[in-house]
Amino acid sequence: MAVKLQVTFDAAHPPTLGRFWAAALGYVEDSPPPPFTTWEEALDAMNVPLDQRESAYAVVDPDGVGPRLWFQRVPEGKTAKNRVHLDVGVASHLPREERPAAVRARVAELEALGATRLYEKDELGSFWVTMTDPEGNEFCVQ
Numbered sequence: 001m002a003v004k005l006q007v008t009f010d011a012a013h014p015p016t017l018g019r020f021w022a023a024a025l026g027y028v029e030d031s032p033p034p035p036f037t038t039w040e041e042a043l044d045a046m047n048v049p050l051d052q053r054e055s056a057y058a059v060v061d062p063d064g065v066g067p068r069l070w071f072q073r074v075p076e077g078k079t080a081k082n083r084v085h086l087d088v089g090v091a092s093h094l095p096r097e098e099r100p101a102a103v104r105a106r107v108a109e110l111e112a113l114g115a116t117r118l119y120e121k122d123e124l125g126s127f128w129v130t131m132t133d134p135e136g137n138e139f140c141v142q
Helices: 014-025 039-045 096-112
Strands: 006-011 056-060 068-073 086-088 114-123 126-132 138-140
Touching: 006 014, 014 056, 014 068, 096 114, 096 126, 096 138
Parallel strands: 006 068, 086 138
Antiparallel strands: 056 068, 114 126, 126 138
């Protein structure tokens, strides 16, 4: 049996957080269900009220390899450290001495998208930077 993996994020504004992660991972907005060509058409047909149209958002790997990411609006803000986080791998294919520069370059790109750098670690033969996305969710770049 094939298992489809989806990672769900609670968010204050799902489209904004979803667009950040799409840019961070090279993902794209999920397509509307057939026969619709736009989300506006689909939401109209589903009678979704205008004030609820930004309550969810999804992005997908255009190559169909990575999990779908689903962002759902919740009323409460983030209150504690994540129990699960994403690791964004950018340098594992490089020789060890080249990895910090590659990771730092990607970190700078993610900062330009709205992420915040928390700290760097160089331990156990690995180098990574812990960051937060625009809504404060921790993730690592390695």
